[in-house]
Structure formats: structure tokens, C-alpha cells
Amino acid sequence: MNMKLEKNGKFPGRPGPLLLVIMDGIGIGPKDEGNAVFQAQTPNLDALMSLPLSCRLKAHGPAVGLPTEDDMGNSEVGHNAFGAGRIFPQGAKLVNIAIDTGRIFTGKTWQKITASGQEGGTIHFIGLLSDGNVHSHIDHLFALLNQCARQGIPRVRVHVLLDGRDVGAQTALDYIKPLEKLLAGLNTKNNLDYRIASGGGRMVTTMDRYGADWSIVERGWKAHVLGEARQFGSAAQAIQTYYDEGCDNDQNLDPFVVVAGPSLPVGPIQDGDSVVLFNFRGDRAIEICRAFTEKNFDRFDRRRLPQVFFAGIMQYDGDLKIPAHYLVEPPAIDHTISQYLCATGVSSFAISETQKFGHVTYFWNGNRADPIDEDLETYLEIPSDRISFDKAPLMKAPEIMQKTIEFLETGKYRFGRINFANGDMVGHTGVLAAAIQAVEAVDRCLGPLKKTIEKLHGLMVVTADHGNAEEMLMKVAGKMLPKTSHTLNPVPFIIYDPLYRGEYRLANIKTPGLTHIAATLLNLLGLVPPADYDPSLIEYPAP
Numbered sequence: 001m002n003m004k005l006e007k008n009g010k011f012p013g014r015p016g017p018l019l020l021v022i023m024d025g026i027g028i029g030p031k032d033e034g035n036a037v038f039q040a041q042t043p044n045l046d047a048l049m050s051l052p053l054s055c056r057l058k059a060h061g062p063a064v065g066l067p068t069e070d071d072m073g074n075s076e077v078g079h080n081a082f083g084a085g086r087i088f089p090q091g092a093k094l095v096n097i098a099i100d101t102g103r104i105f106t107g108k109t110w111q112k113i114t115a116s117g118q119e120g121g122t123i124h125f126i127g128l129l130s131d132g133n134v135h136s137h138i139d140h141l142f143a144l145l146n147q148c149a150r151q152g153i154p155r156v157r158v159h160v161l162l163d164g165r166d167v168g169a170q171t172a173l174d175y176i177k178p179l180e181k182l183l184a185g186l187n188t189k190n191n192l193d194y195r196i197a198s199g200g201g202r203m204v205t206t207m208d209r210y211g212a213d214w215s216i217v218e219r220g221w222k223a224h225v226l227g228e229a230r231q232f233g234s235a236a237q238a239i240q241t242y243y244d245e246g247c248d249n250d251q252n253l254d255p256f257v258v259v260a261g262p263s264l265p266v267g268p269i270q271d272g273d274s275v276v277l278f279n280f281r282g283d284r285a286i287e288i289c290r291a292f293t294e295k296n297f298d299r300f301d302r303r304r305l306p307q308v309f310f311a312g313i314m315q316y317d318g319d320l321k322i323p324a325h326y327l328v329e330p331p332a333i334d335h336t337i338s339q340y341l342c343a344t345g346v347s348s349f350a351i352s353e354t355q356k357f358g359h360v361t362y363f364w365n366g367n368r369a370d371p372i373d374e375d376l377e378t379y380l381e382i383p384s385d386r387i388s389f390d391k392a393p394l395m396k397a398p399e400i401m402q403k404t405i406e407f408l409e410t411g412k413y414r415f416g417r418i419n420f421a422n423g424d425m426v427g428h429t430g431v432l433a434a435a436i437q438a439v440e441a442v443d444r445c446l447g448p449l450k451k452t453i454e455k456l457h458g459l460m461v462v463t464a465d466h467g468n469a470e471e472m473l474m475k476v477a478g479k480m481l482p483k484t485s486h487t488l489n490p491v492p493f494i495i496y497d498p499l500y501r502g503e504y505r506l507a508n509i510k511t512p513g514l515t516h517i518a519a520t521l522l523n524l525l526g527l528v529p530p531a532d533y534d535p536s537l538i539e540y541p542a543p
Contacts, residue, residue: 001092002070003335005527010540011503013482015528016458017408019520020417021449022357023422023442025076027489028056034483036427036435044446045492048462053495055506055537059466060488063513065090065331066133070485072166073495074134075424076281078465078514079363080333080432082417085533088331091200091280092133092140094318095313098328099143109311109325116274116309117153124269126159126288127278127306127313127341129175132166132485140313142182144278145194149186155201156192157267158183159224160199162208164250165428166485168476172239172250175241180236191357196235197267197509198223200255201247201357205401210354211299213386218300218399219221219255225306227265229255256538274309282316282367283358287314289323307335317369333366335530337518341415342373344527349377349407352419353396354384359465360419361493378407380413389425390434394441397422401445415525430482435469454498459524463517465489493517493537496523507539 007120007131023045031038037045048054048257060066060073064081065088077090089097117123125144128136141158148156158179162172176196200206206220223229232238238256247253257265269275275292291297294467311325314333341348350360361379362369371377378405382396389395397420404418429435446462453460467487474483493512497515504523509516519536529536 003340005337005340005344005522008523008526008528011523011526013524014459014499016453016456016498017413018415018458018521018524019404019408019449019453019460020158021446021460021462022360022417022419023423023464024419025427025466025468025486026439026442026464027059027470027487027491029467029470029487029489034432034480035208035470036432037439037470037473040436040439040443042439042443044443044450048446048494048496049492051494051496053497053500053506055493055512055514057463057488057493058511058513059196059464059491063087063511064091064515067096069488070131072467072488073360074281074467074486076283076363079359080331080366081514082465082517083336083364083366084333084515085337085530086193086515088535090331092137094331095140095280095328099140100501104327105147107327110377112309112325113274113311114148114151114153114274116272117155121272122155122157122267122270122395123148123153123169124157124159124224124267124273126275127161127279128161128163128207129160129179130167130171132163134166134285134486136279138179141278144276145182145186149190149192150240152190154192156194156198158195159197161202162199162239162250162253163202164252164484165202168474169249169430169482169484170243172253173236176235176239180234194195195266196258197265198227198229198255198257199235199238200229201251201253201353203251204253205255206288208284208287210352210358212354213383214287214299218490220288221291221300221302223255223257225269226304227257229257231259232256234258251484269308270307271307273306274320277312280314282314284480285312285316286322289364293323320369330367336366337521338365338372340530342376345376346414346525347376347412348415348417349380349413350417351380351382351400351403351407353382353400353421355425356419356421357381360417364417388429390429390431393422393426393434393438395422395425395438397441397445402446405448408452408456415521423464423469425474428484430472430484432472434484435472439469441511450496453496455501460496461521461524462492462494462496465514467491497537502541504538504540507535507537509535509537512537
């Protein structure tokens with residue numbers, strides 16, 4: 001298929017480059033005391049939002065391929081939507097379909113998982129225990145457990161990662177108690193041995209991403225595989241104890257193991273077992289996959305590598321085949337904007353710090369890790385600091401800004417995309433004051449970028465992948481508590497065009513969303529978008 005795009009006779013683009021700025025986690029919410037974006041001093045963003053070429057976009061639910069309007073957007077599906085230009089079923093929706101149709105249980109991977117359980121091994125399920133629907137959903141775990149029971153698998157262990165981020169800060173027991181009830185019922189009815197074996201908060205146990213802090217994965221390895229962590233008689237006891245000792249957010253709970261007696265963990269992972277990671281989102285799944293599957297692994301001392309059959313509920317990196325075995329096919333995202341740009345000979349760059357680098361590369365490119373064309377594309381990762389982000393809310397925004405200006409001024413690139421992670425990563429800490437500083441840090445970077453675009457006679461598009469920092473408080477039982485999750489709010493979309501003379505205008509699209517951005521970018525580059533892309537956010541006045 002010829003993917004070279006035709007030139008747009010109605011608008012040739014500008015002489016200078018086009019820059020896409022993604023303000024990760026900065027949405028548009030109620031103007032109240034919990035809105036860090038509203039409370040922040042943002043003169044640059046305010047000025048941009050007042051431009052006539054600005055609107056709001058949906059960044060959650062079906063607009064980005066998620067099942068319902070109650071499903072929060074996230075950075076993975078958001079960047080998939082940016083790069084794909086149309087809606088693909090994502091994450092939870094793919095798994096829901098596979099479970100509802102029963103396909104998940106008919107493939108070779110499930111057969112191999114259950115074979116070990118029927119031959120004396122234990123089946124272990126590891127994953128985030130919540131209904132946040134960003135990385136996982138508790139219903140998926142329950143479906144897997146119920147299927148194991150139907151097939152008479154004698155012994156199952158669950159290793160729970162506690163959320164506090166995509167759901168309320170102290171909601172772990174709301175998920176642990178139903179899980180314990182389900183396990184007890186399956187054991188009694190079917191004479192089985194199903195138990196919770198270990199766990200911990202997601203930000204200290206197992207769920208690191210982009211190699212930012214492998215010690216998080218090591219703590220998970222010790223708990224899940226070696227049975228080494230603080231010991232408790234049950235997961236509920238562990239959680240309540242940590243609450244009583246002052247931990248106020250589930251994501252920060254220390255790892256624990258459940259024991260049948262002193263130094264008798266109930267479920268360390270052994271030779272001959274099967275292990276299933278039931279998170280469907282890839283960024284915080286890849287590292288634990290590598291720990292289980294790589295022979296020449298050097299990120300930490302595993303001490304013991306059990307010979308297990310390891311599978312993910314999905315494959316998290318199609319290029320690197322991580323993991324090799326998986327239960328649900330990932331979305332087949334083809335014909336991304338980067339593929340079209342490379343086929344058309346358009347040079348581009350992508351810049352972010354570690355925390356979001358995979359989003360402007362891997363997810364943007366339709367779940368493909370490598371550049372489409374190394375001769376036309378440049379990727380730059382700025383290493384993130386290993387520190388709680390509320391302690392350093394500037395993160396790497398100044399460095400990203402400076403490198404972006406340097407890249408733009410070379411004259412080498414026609415298009416660039418960058419991600420400022422501050423609004424999302426600091427928003428997830430639940431610390432309002434830090435989130436305000438994070439938003440202000442991003443705003444300060446917009447000013448110099450705007451001046452550079454002016455100087456180079458280019459354009460700048462400013463948007464976000466989902467909301468977070470604009471909703472930092474939530475009411476629970478009459479009290480206002482920190483909110484650490486993403487939101488259902490719209491995000492800004494702004495075109496800053498210093499040479500604008502009315503050549504185009506915002507199109508009247510009933511429900512504009514993130515997938516409409518790809519065609520818009522191609523229009524602004526002076527190109528005709530593919531016919532199957534969602535319509536551009538701009539149109540041209542009749543002559």
C-alpha cells in the first residue's frame with residue numbers, strides 16, 4: 001500500500017515546524033479548591049486558551065476505545081489515539097470481549113496454564129486489584145479464578161498489587177474482602193486450595209515502568225517468588241496494620257506475604273507452576289515479565305529463577321515479544337500517523353522524560369517500540385529522577401523545553417511531539433500544593449516554546465492525553481480527601497498559529513476527541529489525511 005500523502009491544496013502549512021505539546025494529566029475541570037490547574041498561575045496557558053482556535057476534547061470512555069463513559073482515560077490509550085487517528089478497542093474492552101465470548105479460555109496459552117495446575121503445579125495470578133480499569137479490573141481476575149474452579153484446578157494463589165491511584169487512596173479492603181469471599185466460596189464448594197499469597201502497594205511493589213526504579217520490581221520478586229516480606233495471617237490483616245501504622249495511600253503500602261505460621265509463606269512461586277499477569281496495560285507490566293522470562297537478567301539478583309510457564313493477559317510489547325505467551329491479542333493498530341509521515345518524507349522528533357518516553361514513542365506508534373524510519377525520526381529520552389514527584393514537581397520540564405528548542409532551531413525537523421509528565425505524575429501523588437507547582441512548571445515552559453515557534457514561523461498545538469491535576473480532591477463520607485486518579489474531564493486543544501489569517505477554522509464536530517488530532521496535524525502540515533482517519537478539527541471556508 002502506498003502511504004505517501006498528497007499535498008493539501010487548501011492550506012500548504014507554514015514555513016516553520018509544527019510542534020505538538022502534550023501536557024500529560026492537565027484537563028479542564030470545575031474551578032474549585034481541588035483544581036490545581038485553576039489554582040495555578042498559568043498566564044501562558046490562559047492566553048492560549050483564549051485564542052479562537054481552541055476547544056475541548058473528550059479523552060475518556062468510548063472516545064478512546066474504552067468500554068463506557070465511566071472509564072477514565074489514561075496515557076496509554078490517549079497516545080494510541082493520538083497516533084492512530086481513529087478509535088480502536090483498548091485494554092479492558094479487549095479483555096471484556098475475550099472473556100464474554102469465551103475465547104480467552106480456548107487458546108493454547110490457557111491450555112498450557114491449566115495443564116501445569118492439573119499436573120501438580122500451582123497457578124499464580126499477579127496484578128493490580130481494583131476496578132480502576134486503567135491497568136486491570138478485578139472482574140477479569142474473578143473470571144480467571146472461576147474458570148480455574150470450573151476446570152477443577154486444585155491449587156491457585158493470588159498476588160495482589162494495591163491501587164490507591166486509579167481509585168480512592170484507601171480502598172484496598174473494598175477489593176480484598178470480595179476476593180477473600182470468592183476464594184473461600186470456591187474452596188468450600190469445590191474442595192480447592194485458593195488463597196492470597198502476597199501483595200503490596202503498586203508504587204513500591206512490582207509495578208515500575210520504563211526502568212525508572214528496578215528496586216520496585218525486586219521487592220515484588222522477593223514477595224511473590226521468594227516469599228520474603230513482612231508476614232501476616234491474611235492480606236486484610238496486612239492492609240489494616242499498615243493503615244494503623246500511618247500509611248494513608250494504598251499505592252505506598254509495603255510488601256507483605258501471607259503465612260500459615262511463622263516463616264511458612266502460603267504461596268511462593270516454584271518450579272512447575274504457571275504465572276499469569278492479569279494487568280492489561282503494558283507500561284507497568286514489562287519489567288516483571290522480564291524478571292520471569294530473561295535468562296541473562298542483570299537488573300537485580302533474583303537468587304532463584306523458578307521454571308514456570310509465564311503469560312500476560314495481553315502482550316505488552318509486540319516488537320520485543322514481551323511476554324512470549326499471552327491470553328488476549330493486543331489491538332492491531334496499523335497505519336499510524338508516523339507511518340504516513342515517514343512514507344511522505346516528513347522528518348520528526350519525539351522528546352519526553354523516562355516516565356512518559358514510551359508514550360510518545362511506543363504507544364504513539366501503535367504499540368511499536370522501534371522508530372518507523374531512523375533516517376527521518378529522532379527519539380530523545382531524558383532520564384527521570386528517582387524521587388517522589390511531589391518532592392520535585394518541576395520534574396524534567398525545563399530540560400524537555402530546552403532540548404525541544406534546540407531541535408526546532410536546527411531546521412532539520414518538520415514535526416515534533418513532546419510530553420510534559422508533571423500534571424499526571426505529580427497529580428497521582430494526591431498532594432495539591434505540589435500539583436499546583438507542577439502545572440506552573442509546564443506553563444513556564446510554554447512561553448519560550450511559543451516564542452520559538454513565532455521566530456521560526458511555525459505552529460504549535462497544545463493538548464493533553466487525559467485529566468488528573470484538575471481534580472485533586474474528592475468527597476468521601478462528607479469529607480474532602482486527596483484524589484490520585486485520572487478523571488472523566490475533557491482536555492484542552494489549542495492551535496497557536498502566529499501567521500493565522502483566517503485560512504481555516506475549527507470544524508463543527510459534535511463530539512471531538514483525541515483521535516481527531518492526527519488528521520488535524522496532517523492538515524496543519526499541508527497534507528491530506530487518510531480517508532479512514534477521524535475528521536480533522538479544522539475546516540476551510542468556502543472560497
